[in-house]
Amino acid sequence: MSAAVPTDDPLVRERAHLSSSRAALRAMREEVEALDIKDVTANWVNSIVLERQIEDRIKALADLSHTPLFFGRLDYLPPTQHGQRFYIGRRHVHDAQGDPMVIDWRAPVSQPYYQASKKDPQDVGLRRRFGYTGGELTAYEDERLSDPGELERTSRLLQAEIERPRVGPMRDIVATIQPEQDEIVRSDLSGTLCVQGGPGTGKTAVGLHRVAYLLYAHRERLARTGTLVIGPNRSFLQYIEQVLPALGELEVKQATVDDLVAHVEVRGADAAATAVVKGDARMAEVLRRAVWSHVSLPTEPLMVVRGSRRWRVPAYELEEIVRELTERDIRYGAAREALPQRIAHAVLVRMEQAGEAPDDRVQNAVARNAAVKALVKECWPPVDPAKLVLRLLGDAEFLAEHSAGVLTDEERKLLLWEKPARSVRTARWSAADTVLIDEATDLVERTHSLGHVVLDEAQDLSPMQYRAVGRRCTTGSATVLGDLAQGTTPWATRSWEDALGHLGKPEARVEELTAGFRVPSEVIAYASRLLPHMAPGLAPVESVRENPGAFEVREAAGAAGDSAGAVVAACVDALAHEGSIGLIAADARIAPLAAALEAAGMPYLSPGEETTAESRLTLVPASLAKGLEYDHVVLDEPAAVVDGEPDERTGLRRLYVALTRAVSGLTIVHAAPLPEQLEPRA
Numbered sequence: 106m107s108a109a110v111p112t113d114d115p116l117v118r119e120r121a122h123l124s125s126s127r128a129a130l131r132a133m134r135e136e137v138e139a140l141d142i143k144d145v146t147a148n149w150v151n152s153i154v155l156e157r158q159i160e161d162r163i164k165a166l167a168d169l170s171h172t173p174l175f176f177g178r179l180d181y182l183p184p185t186q187h188g189q190r191f192y193i194g195r196r197h198v199h200d201a202q203g204d205p206m207v208i209d210w211r212a213p214v215s216q217p218y219y220q221a222s223k224k225d226p227q228d229v230g231l232r233r234r235f236g237y238t239g240g241e242l243t244a245y246e247d248e249r250l251s252d253p254g255e256l257e258r259t260s261r262l263l264q265a266e267i268e269r270p271r272v273g274p275m276r277d278i279v280a281t282i283q284p285e286q287d288e289i290v291r292s293d294l295s296g297t298l299c300v301q302g303g304p305g306t307g308k309t310a311v312g313l314h315r316v317a318y319l320l321y322a323h324r325e326r327l328a329r330t331g332t333l334v335i336g337p338n339r340s341f342l343q344y345i346e347q348v349l350p351a352l353g354e355l356e357v358k359q360a361t362v363d364d365l366v367a368h369v370e371v372r373g374a375d376a377a378a379t380a381v382v383k384g385d386a387r388m389a390e391v392l393r394r395a396v397w398s399h400v401s402l403p404t405e406p407l408m409v410v411r412g413s414r415r416w417r418v419p420a421y422e423l424e425e426i427v428r429e430l431t432e433r434d435i436r437y438g439a440a441r442e443a444l445p446q447r448i449a450h451a452v453l454v455r456m457e458q459a460g461e462a463p464d465d466r467v468q469n470a471v472a473r474n475a476a477v478k479a480l481v482k483e484c485w486p487p488v489d490p491a492k493l494v495l496r497l498l499g500d501a502e503f504l505a506e507h508s509a510g511v512l513t514d515e516e517r518k519l520l521l522w523e524k525p526a527r528s529v530r531t532a533r534w535s536a537a538d539t540v541l542i543d544e545a546t547d548l549v550e551r552t553h554s555l556g557h558v559v560l561d562e563a564q565d566l567s568p569m570q571y572r573a574v575g576r577r578c579t580t581g582s583a584t585v586l587g588d589l590a591q592g593t594t595p596w597a598t599r600s601w602e603d604a605l606g607h608l609g610k611p612e613a614r615v616e617e618l619t620a621g622f623r624v625p626s627e628v629i630a631y632a633s634r635l636l637p638h639m640a641p642g643l644a645p646v647e648s649v650r651e652n653p654g655a656f657e658v659r660e661a662a663g664a665a666g667d668s669a670g671a672v673v674a675a676c677v678d679a680l681a682h683e684g685s686i687g688l689i690a691a692d693a694r695i696a697p698l699a700a701a702l703e704a705a706g707m708p709y710l711s712p713g714e715e716t717t718a719e720s721r722l723t724l725v726p727a728s729l730a731k732g733l734e735y736d737h738v739v740l741d742e743p744a745a746v747v748d749g750e751p752d753e754r755t756g757l758r759r760l761y762v763a764l765t766r767a768v769s770g771l772t773i774v775h776a777a778p779l780p781e782q783l784e785p786r787a
């Protein structure tokens with residue numbers, strides 16, 4: 106530090122702490138890099154594992170110039186924490202003596218940074234927030250929480266972070282997590298939590314930070330059992346994929362529900378009415394009956410020949426063994442595997458009664474005896490889940506038998522293929538079929554359960570899909586995130602209680618987030634006009650953004666649907682501002698708009714592709730807009746977005762999603778009349 110710089114300038118002192126923290130981080134990294142594992146590893150498997158751990162550790166200790174090492178400071182009042190000062194950042198950094206220089210945001214001592222207030226200072230004297238410009242520490246802001254003379258005020262730095270124009274993929278919000286969000290992030294691993302929140306209330310952000318928190322608080326357990334984030338589609342997963350690595354978590358898997366149940370290739374699509382039946386929870390009962398219908402009770406006695414002796418087990422005893430296995434709470438396949446041993450045991454009992462002393466080896470040999478095998482094959486044949494579903498959808502009699510009293514004739518008709526498929530390989534499976542196959546697979550063999558599952562945009566899942574997700578966390582917990590008003594599938598969730606029941610977590614807590622961080626107030630007010638028409642009972646989001654945002658509705662001259670020129674002009678205007686631009690349109694209008702953009706020489710991206718300074722415009726089909734956000738949105742022809750859906754309610758919900766993607770501004774361009782539901786209420 107130069108002598109000319111006044112050392113009582115807090116900014117100078119904080120910068121000094123930043124550079125010594127960076128030096129300490131460098132030292133930590135160098136220490137790991139210098140580790141010589143030759144001496145400590147006994148074999149090559151160990152050394153490969155260790156090498157990977159070291160590589161990961163080095164990666165985790167990287168000093169990323171665009172992510173500041175710390176973003177806040179807490180000065181505790183003595184005697185709490187001995188009146189210590191803590192710098193809060195994305196990861197823990199310590200000096201050569203092992204004393205902390207930066208504390209991980211997830212550590213318990215960091216929590217008051219998010220939770221303390223003037224009303225409840227939580228023994229904090231000072232909370233300081235830091236502002237950075239291009240990696241340089243340039244500002245700070247103090248709150249003396251325990252000073253009665255200081256008034257509560259909103260943080261400028263927090264506000265600036267919320268207002269910041271968006272560019273590329275989603276970023277972490279670790280510096281500005283709000284108290285109600287923090288409570289969700291840090292809630293216990295043991296319980297399942299469901300978060301209902303309107304557009305832009307931070308559900309996705311909170312879900313991802315919760316994963317990072319849980320991995321910190323229960324690292325070993327979750328490393329063993331695994332964590333999974335489920336999102337609606339690839340573009341969404343690409344949009345969020347950098348958040349967890351930025352928080353130092355590299356190991357979390359991300360998938361769509363379709364990925365999870367990809368037992369067969371999807372090459373077909375269902376009519377909505379058919380998909381509704383296939384997604385109905387009653388299908389679970391149909392499948393259960395169909396799988397277990399393969400079991401038949403033995404009617405003949407069993408004769409096992411060993412050497413010169415013959416052992417006979419009467420039919421009634423075999424029947425009892427089979428019946429007992431069907432009544433136990435085990436999977437079809439596990440019971441099938443247990444059956445030969447049970448039968449062998451019955452034979453062994455007879456051997457013992459005859460004075461023999463058979464051991465385990467004899468029992469195993471009897472279990473493998475041809476007569477026993479034949480009996481098992483007859484009474485408990487193997488079931489192939491895909492073949493079973495193939496038969497249900499192709500064989501009217503088989504379906505009728507197992508859906509009697511569960512489905513109506515009409516529903517059965519909807520399920521049956523017009524032309525039954527010949528084989529699993531050639532069938533034109535739909536997405537809903539794969540979920541049925543997944544259910545059948547689980548009836549045969551228990552699905553592996555993970556430690557924690559985050560399910561985002563949950564409102565679009567069918568009951569059968571909830572079940573598919575639920576069986577992947579039977580022994581773990583889940584965080585379910587969604588907005589009932591954004592449900593756009595014909596089977597969209599009506600109540601979280603129902604959904605949580607299908608998920609197998611009826612005891613889950615439902616929390617609500619209402620503060621909107623994305624959409625400017627004027628835009629959210631406009632979009633919320635749709636709520637009474639498509640999700641009555643849900644309260645509008647309250648925007649916490651101070652900037653009212655730019656909002657404009659442009660009526661294009663010319664015939665309805667002939668507004669491409671005006672749309673291109675709106676995109677040109679939007680590109681005059683910084684940040685990302687999303688041109689959202691009904692799926693059917695994507696091709697003509699793409700042509701118009703190309704004719705105008707304007708390059709554009711597809712959703713999920715990363716925006717750069719040169720390429721900031723993304724052409725987004727309305728069906729893929731969910732969960733995404735752009736700094737400025739140009740929305741093409743709202744009426745076409747509504748008309749693109751099979752019914753009006755779904756159409757209005759799709760429009761609501763499209764209207765709520767903008768951070769700084771929304772321009773609506775239309776030639777056709779706007780949907781009447783967008784009129785202000787009298």
Ligand SMILES: Nc1ncnc2c1ncn2[C@@H]1O[C@H](COP(=O)(O)OP(=O)(O)OP(=O)(O)O)[C@@H](O)[C@H]1O
Nearest residue numbers: 278281282283304305306307308309310622623732
């Ligand atoms: N505490 C916060 N501080 C700063 N920004 C935040 C905060 N919470 C959320 N945001 C920002 O608000 C935007 C919306 O968040 P997010 O996408 O998580 O909302 P959502 O509820 O999942 O929305 P949707 O229902 O539309 O999918 C994101 O840019 C996110 O970074």
